[in-house]
Amino acid sequence: MATEAPALTTDLVLRTESRRKESSAALDAGRRGELGQFFTPAPAADFIASLIKLPRGGSVRILDPGAGAGSLTASLVARLIEESPELKISVTACEVDPQLHTALQATLDDCVDTAARLGAHVDVRLVRGDFIAWATGTDRMSGQPPEPFDFVIMNPPYKKLAANSRERKSVAAVSTETSNLYSAFMALGVHLLSDGGQLMAITPRSFTNGPYFRPFRKYFLERMHLDRVHVFEARNRVFADTDVLQENVIFAATRTDGAERGPVVVSTSRSYSEAVRQRSAPYAEVVHPEDREHFIHISADEEDTALAASHASLPCALPDLDLQVSTGRVVDFRSREHLRPDDMPGAVPLIYPLHMGQGVIRWPVRGARKNNAIMLNPQTEKLTFPLGHYVVVKRLSSKEEKRRVVAVVFDPEQIPCERIGFENHVNVFHSNGSGLPGEVARGLCLWLNSTILDRYVRRFSGHTQVNATDLRNLRYPNMAQLSAMGRSWRSGSWPAQEEIDEVVRRNVD
Numbered sequence: 001m002a003t004e005a006p007a008l009t010t011d012l013v014l015r016t017e018s019r020r021k022e023s024s025a026a027l028d029a030g031r032r033g034e035l036g037q038f039f040t041p042a043p044a045a046d047f048i049a050s051l052i053k054l055p056r057g058g059s060v061r062i063l064d065p066g067a068g069a070g071s072l073t074a075s076l077v078a079r080l081i082e083e084s085p086e087l088k089i090s091v092t093a094c095e096v097d098p099q100l101h102t103a104l105q106a107t108l109d110d111c112v113d114t115a116a117r118l119g120a121h122v123d124v125r126l127v128r129g130d131f132i133a134w135a136t137g138t139d140r141m142s143g144q145p146p147e148p149f150d151f152v153i154m155n156p157p158y159k160k161l162a163a164n165s166r167e168r169k170s171v172a173a174v175s176t177e178t179s180n181l182y183s184a185f186m187a188l189g190v191h192l193l194s195d196g197g198q199l200m201a202i203t204p205r206s207f208t209n210g211p212y213f214r215p216f217r218k219y220f221l222e223r224m225h226l227d228r229v230h231v232f233e234a235r236n237r238v239f240a241d242t243d244v245l246q247e248n249v250i251f252a253a254t255r256t257d258g259a260e261r262g263p264v265v266v267s268t269s270r271s272y273s274e275a276v277r278q279r280s281a282p283y284a285e286v287v288h289p290e291d292r293e294h295f296i297h298i299s300a301d302e303e304d305t306a307l308a309a310s311h312a313s314l315p316c317a318l319p320d321l322d323l324q325v326s327t328g329r330v331v332d333f334r335s336r337e338h339l340r341p342d343d344m345p346g347a348v349p350l351i352y353p354l355h356m357g358q359g360v361i362r363w364p365v366r367g368a369r370k371n372n373a374i375m376l377n378p379q380t381e382k383l384t385f386p387l388g389h390y391v392v393v394k395r396l397s398s399k400e401e402k403r404r405v406v407a408v409v410f411d412p413e414q415i416p417c418e419r420i421g422f423e424n425h426v427n428v429f430h431s432n433g434s435g436l437p438g439e440v441a442r443g444l445c446l447w448l449n450s451t452i453l454d455r456y457v458r459r460f461s462g463h464t465q466v467n468a469t470d471l472r473n474l475r476y477p478n479m480a481q482l483s484a485m486g487r488s489w490r491s492g493s494w495p496a497q498e499e500i501d502e503v504v505r506r507n508v509d
């Protein structure tokens with residue numbers, strides 16, 4: 001029997017892989033996007049299943065919400081029946097799409113049969129319906145609300161949830177406010193875990209520090225101990241055969257409800273089948289105990305650690321500099337009647353990302369698809385800033401841009417005007433609503449465009465937007481360092497990247 005087990009469980013995984021490929025090929029593209037149907041290939045599913053800590057014995061209850069063709073369940077059951085055949089396993093798989101029920105039921109039956117052939121015991125249940133309604137007890141049709149689970153394994157669907165959506169309200173009623181279906185699935189996974197139960201998941205990386213995920217992170221981190229976090233060095237490796245371009249993270253966490261924190265194993269690889277580099281990080285390095293944003297810092301190797309340490313040793317947070325950063329206040333579709341294509345009497349400059357040149361604002365840009373000006377009147381005045389030096393940062397960098405953070409200076413000498421409007425797609429550094437000293441603005445701009453900051457932001461930011469919250473959470477050089485850097489930028493020319501980095505190296509050690 002012992003020699004037979006690996007062959008039998010490998011076959012279970014291979015048959016499931018065929019069902020996954022067949023069901024994936026049969027999906028309608030529109031529905032696929034709507035239901036987030038990007039299935040986990042077998043090597044990734046095996047890797048995720050390998051992260052569980054095996055229980056000592058007895059019975060285990062497994063939940064696979066949004067199960068697709070059952071790939072994660074098959075890999076987990078394969079591992080359990082091979083390594084702990086004495087366990088009594090019960091699986092609940094939930095899937096909303098009726099088109100997948102035949103394949104999923106076949107995988108579940110396959111688990112039962114394979115286990116039986118090995119003398120192990122698996123019983124299965126397929127919940128044919130919406131996981132959110134079932135897990136929150138709002139769906140009377142699916143029977144009793146679920147009991148706690150020992151393992152929750154998931155590759156949840158990804159979709160934004162509207163603020164007033166039914167899903168969002170019912171998830172908030174039992175767990176936390178959250179803005180995406182994937183974090184809703186995770187929150188409910190946590191909610192349904194037994195004490196000491198484990199959650200294994202592959203998800204987008206955005207929840208680790210995206211501003212909209214803050215309440216979710218708080219809920220999650222107060223209840224769960226992160227045991228293992230794995231990131232991929234390239235964006236699209238995991239779902240290489242499904243066209244998904246996303247930064248993913250695989251993690252394993254245990255429900256401890258805030259009990260003592262041990263180390264976290266942080267690892268990276270280029271793909272799920274290539275060599276894994278890993279290290280053990282102190283918990284406080286991954287989740288800073290005092291951090292009110294509850295960011296999850298995933299630094300995978302020594303270089304990352306050095307980068308995180310040098311960032312942490314920078315002398316100032318923004319309030320220490322008496323600076324603030326805000327998202328541009330002019331939301332163009334809300335102020336449409338006040339916008340003008342070109343400058344005219346009574347109007348002031350309106351700055352969009354398209355006005356951002358090399359280090360400076362170029363205004364106006366004639367013939368662009370966006371407006372150049374906003375009328376100054378009692379309704380718009382509060383949306384604008386007085387004339388001064390400001391540092392402007394793009395919220396979204398384009399694919400062609402080399403750096404994640406792109407910053408320029410608004411220079412009042414180049415664009416004399418009464419006030420300035422900044423549009424919502426840029427962030428603006430200001431000092432209590434007014435401009436910064438010119439030198440400081442120029443130094444801050446150089447700092448924000450430096451390679452060292454770019455590497456830090458890239459490594460520790462899972463999402464590609466640069467929001468005001470992200471900038472608020474960075475540390476900065478002090479005033480003297482910023483001014484000294486600013487003095488070395490001669491106006492009229494934008495330094496090459498090496499020169500910027502050299503200025504930063506000379507002034508910030």
Ligand SMILES: C[S@@+](CC[C@H](N)C(=O)[O-])C[C@H]1O[C@@H](n2cnc3c(N)ncnc32)[C@H](O)[C@@H]1O
Binds near residue numbers: 066071100130
């Ligand atoms: C990202 S796929 C992953 C499937 C499978 N777990 C895997 O790893 O291959 C997400 C699955 O969730 C299902 N799904 C989407 N919304 C759902 C909901 N509200 N309730 C249950 N399942 C849902 C989709 O149909 C899809 O099969």
